[in-house]
Amino acid sequence: MPEIRQNIATKEWVVISTERAKRPEDFKSTKEKRTLSEISEKCPFCPGNEHMTPYETYVVKDEFNKWKIRVIPNKYPAVVQEGTVEYRSEGIKRCVSGVGTAEVIIESNKHNDILPLMPEKDIEQIIKVYKERYIAAEKDKRIKMIIIFKNYGEQAGASIEHPHSQLIAIPVVPFHIRYRIEEAMRYYDETGECVFCKMLNEELRYQERIVVETGHFVSFVPYAALAPFHMWVLPRRHMESFGDINDNEITDLAKNLKITLSKLYIGLDNPDYNYVIRSVPVNEKGKEYYHWYITIMPRLTKTAGFEIGTGMSINSSLPENDAKFLREIKVR
Amino acid sequence: MPEIRQNIATKEWVVISTERAKRPEDFKSTKEKRTLSEISEKCPFCPGNEHMTPYETYVVKDEFNKWKIRVIPNKYPAVVQEGTVEYRSEGIKRCVSGVGTAEVIIESNKHNDILPLMPEKDIEQIIKVYKERYIAAEKDKRIKMIIIFKNYGEQAGASIEHPHSQLIAIPVVPFHIRYRIEEAMRYYDETGECVFCKMLNEELRYQERIVVETGHFVSFVPYAALAPFHMWVLPRRHMESFGDINDNEITDLAKNLKITLSKLYIGLDNPDYNYVIRSVPVNEKGKEYYHWYITIMPRLTKTAGFEIGTGMSINSSLPENDAKFLREIKVR
Numbered sequence: 001m002p003e004i005r006q007n008i009a010t011k012e013w014v015v016i017s018t019e020r021a022k023r024p025e026d027f028k029s030t031k032e033k034r035t036l037s038e039i040s041e042k043c044p045f046c047p048g049n050e051h052m053t054p055y056e057t058y059v060v061k062d063e064f065n066k067w068k069i070r071v072i073p074n075k076y077p078a079v080v081q082e083g084t085v086e087y088r089s090e091g092i093k094r095c096v097s098g099v100g101t102a103e104v105i106i107e108s109n110k111h112n113d114i115l116p117l118m119p120e121k122d123i124e125q126i127i128k129v130y131k132e133r134y135i136a137a138e139k140d141k142r143i144k145m146i147i148i149f150k151n152y153g154e155q156a157g158a159s160i161e162h163p164h165s166q167l168i169a170i171p172v173v174p175f176h177i178r179y180r181i182e183e184a185m186r187y188y189d190e191t192g193e194c195v196f197c198k199m200l201n202e203e204l205r206y207q208e209r210i211v212v213e214t215g216h217f218v219s220f221v222p223y224a225a226l227a228p229f230h231m232w233v234l235p236r237r238h239m240e241s242f243g244d245i246n247d248n249e250i251t252d253l254a255k256n257l258k259i260t261l262s263k264l265y266i267g268l269d270n271p272d273y274n275y276v277i278r279s280v281p282v283n284e285k286g287k288e289y290y291h292w293y294i295t296i297m298p299r300l301t302k303t304a305g306f307e308i309g310t311g312m313s314i315n316s317s318l319p320e321n322d323a324k325f326l327r328e329i330k331v332r
Numbered sequence: 333m334p335e336i337r338q339n340i341a342t343k344e345w346v347v348i349s350t351e352r353a354k355r356p357e358d359f360k361s362t363k364e365k366r367t368l369s370e371i372s373e374k375c376p377f378c379p380g381n382e383h384m385t386p387y388e389t390y391v392v393k394d395e396f397n398k399w400k401i402r403v404i405p406n407k408y409p410a411v412v413q414e415g416t417v418e419y420r421s422e423g424i425k426r427c428v429s430g431v432g433t434a435e436v437i438i439e440s441n442k443h444n445d446i447l448p449l450m451p452e453k454d455i456e457q458i459i460k461v462y463k464e465r466y467i468a469a470e471k472d473k474r475i476k477m478i479i480i481f482k483n484y485g486e487q488a489g490a491s492i493e494h495p496h497s498q499l500i501a502i503p504v505v506p507f508h509i510r511y512r513i514e515e516a517m518r519y520y521d522e523t524g525e526c527v528f529c530k531m532l533n534e535e536l537r538y539q540e541r542i543v544v545e546t547g548h549f550v551s552f553v554p555y556a557a558l559a560p561f562h563m564w565v566l567p568r569r570h571m572e573s574f575g576d577i578n579d580n581e582i583t584d585l586a587k588n589l590k591i592t593l594s595k596l597y598i599g600l601d602n603p604d605y606n607y608v609i610r611s612v613p614v615n616e617k618g619k620e621y622y623h624w625y626i627t628i629m630p631r632l633t634k635t636a637g638f639e640i641g642t643g644m645s646i647n648s649s650l651p652e653n654d655a656k657f658l659r660e661i662k663v664r
Contacts, residue, residue: 149637157636176643304489305481311508
């Protein structure tokens with residue numbers, strides 16, 4: 001019989017559909033294999049085409065004084081830098097001005113670099129830039145929420161191949177986040193525990209859904225994974241804000257991410273995916289009960305009417321099987 | 333400056349991204365045009381292949397005693413018919429047994445029929461079957477929530493071309509629905525009004541986002557539309573449950589749906605879409621403040637990391653422009 005599982009932290013329900021169950025191999029990416037060159041003439045993110053993008057807000061250089069990582073304002077920003085936050089309400093029309101930060105983090109000067117195949121040191125550098133930009137965005141008094149994410153591949157909504165991620169900082173806290181925080185608070189008030197720490201400890205005890213354990217981070221397929229190979233990467237240390245990650249943890253996160261994403265890359269033949277750093281709203285630190293983490297969502301299936309209508313998911317893959325499959329993938 | 337709009341009823345936020353704005357024409361479907369034949373030999377939903385599907389639970393016949401609409405149990409059901417509802421909770425593992433109903437409504441005996449191009453009378457018949465099956469599912473004491481939806485096209489998650497829709501009845505009320513009901517209750521308690529009636533009245537007053545008005549239904553692009561050409565089809569009469577729709581309303585809904593979907597079909601070159609009937613949870617009638625409606629979601633853009641991380645949407649099209657574009661499309 002199928003199980004309808006609930007994530008204890010987010011309260012999200014997912015139908016684990018054993019009747020539709022597929023083998024992990026069935027999810028292998030079937031996208032056309034293309035060999036990219038190191039430089040693409042038309043790519044706005046490639047060295048030599050810097051004039052095609054807005055001027056950089058941050059840059060990391062290599063030993064030859066050439067840029068390795070470049071942060072630029074998004075040329076087509078979801079929210080714009082200039083302006084004040086104004087709430088308007090007139091009948092059914094409620095809105096806030098779309099001010100904030102929309103940045104692109106160009107992760108490499110090579111058009112054909114692929115994150116999990118990059119040296120650990122380079123991934124570490126990218127995470128350092130994430131932290132740097134997170135803290136810079138936090139200083140803007142208009143900002144309530146900062147999202148750092150990567151869209152990899154067309155199915156994940158990426159329009160440019162050159163390796164990059166994004167930071168978007170917005171002047172509202174969406175209810176999706178409020179709801180999670182409230183649930184975490186309720187759990188904390190009832191049990192005295194952080195629900196994310198609880199989840200991590202239990203997953204470590206069960207072991208069956210663990211994918212990669214490193215010194216400071218653990219990646220696992222959650223018990224109520226929303227889709228095939230959906231993973232969480234959780235810091236072992238209880239901290240609510242990504243901005244609080246320290247240098248040792250950054251080094252370790254680079255290691256964990258490299259192995260975790262390599263397993264996806266090898267095991268599922270380079271699938272499209274999103275990852276998102278989920279942190280606490282910026283002006284609301286001091287929430288003992290919240291815990292930041294990274295969610296990795298391979299885009300192997302399509303959401304449809306059921307998901308739109310219920311906010312639930314149907315996962316046609318058993319989380320325990322997905323984790324076992326990934327654990328068995330050898331990296332290097 | 334972009335606006336971040338909020339839907340007054342659902343509290344969903346959406347960034348109306350004027351910087352990324354496209355013209356309605358830019359959303360035209362670019363999918364390969366294929367001519368389908370009236371019968372497909374391999375299609376399990378075509379006449380002659382009835383043995384490829386489970387035995388029908390409901391059927392509508394034509395004057396020659398051949399089936400016109402066939403309802404069958406889903407061969408790969410998300411939830412299964414047999415079993416009792418059992419809640420289990422052990423540490424972080426919480427689940428409910430996946431029992432319920434999963435039916436497929438085969439809308440036509442022609443493989444190449446397209447809903448908006450079908451005669452109004454046939455669409456009316458399909459909606460009558462929706463109501464019939466909704467009421468049948470409601471009688472099952474294990475059921476808490478019934479979703480009727482249509483996935484049209486690959487981008488919308490459809491795996492079979494033959495025109496069909498689905499009914500899934502589940503033994504839980506997801507928080508996504510709870511949240512909407514709570515918000516509607518709060519609005520009702522504060523103002524004495526149904527927030528959906530309020531929205532309908534205001535949209536009718538503004539007129540700028542209205543797409544099609546018929547006697548009993550109004551289709552419009554919501555002020556905070558989640559994606560380009562996202563529409564709501566709302567009954568003018570205040571009623572919480574789709575099961576309460578009467579015959580006159582069914583006739584009128586067929587008319588409205590036909591025109592509304594035809595405008596999408598003509599204006600955007602047969603785009604993929606989902607529609608979902610959003611009704612109140614089944615054991616919770618008597619909610620004065622809730623109002624059922626249909627949401628139509630063309631699948632023209634991809635959700636990405638921002639949407640996963642915030643639960644918000646970025647809409648690169650202005651709802652007022654989308655509505656104007658659709659109003660100007662001539663049907664028949």
